[in-house]
Amino acid sequence: TRIGIDAGGTLTKIAYWDRENKMSFKSFLSSDFQGVREWIENKHSSSAICLTGGRAEQLKKFLLSKQDLPYMVEFDATMNGVMYQMKQEVISSSSAIIANIGTGTSIHIMHDKTHSRIAGSGIGGGTLLGLGMALTGLTNYKEMIALSKDGKRSTIDVLVSDIYKDNKLPITGSLTASNFGGVTLKPEQARSRADLLAGIQGIIGEVVATLCIQAAEAHGVKDIIYIGSTLEENSLLQEIIESYTILKNKNPIFLEKHGYSGAIGALLEN
Ligand code: ADP
16 A cells, blocks of 8 residues: 655644555654654554655655655645545635645645745744743643633733724724734733633734735635634634634635645655
């Protein structure tokens, strides 16, 4: 059989065909290449591997494979994986902005079968983990995400409506005027770790969505496809991104296997 491996900055994602010929998925921390090697040796030693991702070369050396493993350029693999998932989920779009929210964020435009990178930001999943750890001491991704869902952003952020209290609103009042500005401007309020984590999710979601909305405006497209493992089990981030994108009259699209597009693309290329 075959397997596609996307070795990223934080996570190494694997897509493979199981015994029933169903596409299946597995991920490891990229700090655990040993785990990746054992998984391949124990379960997939005779599989044909195709690699992609920024750490593919490092992983290749670690696997000490006799054969030279094929490598696919990350963005090509990601696009292939996105196209495949769209077909599976019966979503059609001939032109779209694609935002990959990985450790950092990269933004692409797709027209039919061509694509190019148009922007990027250091604000991404690594920021969520890093700021989350700095502000709460938590280190576990799933724990942070779960706790953030109980958080309230009202004590963390300043909304447009907080500033324009009795005045006529120049823009929608529910928009964030200042992410984390509430920490100094609403001093008496108690803030929990959950609130801080929800505030961090707000920064990531609003920055990424804003960049994508502006890119969509500049290129005259309506669909924005958001992918990357930062969306994994992360309904709060999805809601933040979705509501802001819709407010700005764009069409947000989320795919089921958020972080696995690169791995799927590499699997299908074999
Ligand atoms: P990369 O290819 O750069 O590794 P990903 O698309 O895999 O990027 O996204 C990495 C991000 O996904 C992390 O920064 C984190 O926010 C999030 N994430 C999701 N699941 C996990 C996990 N189990 N452990 C750590 N981070 C995770």
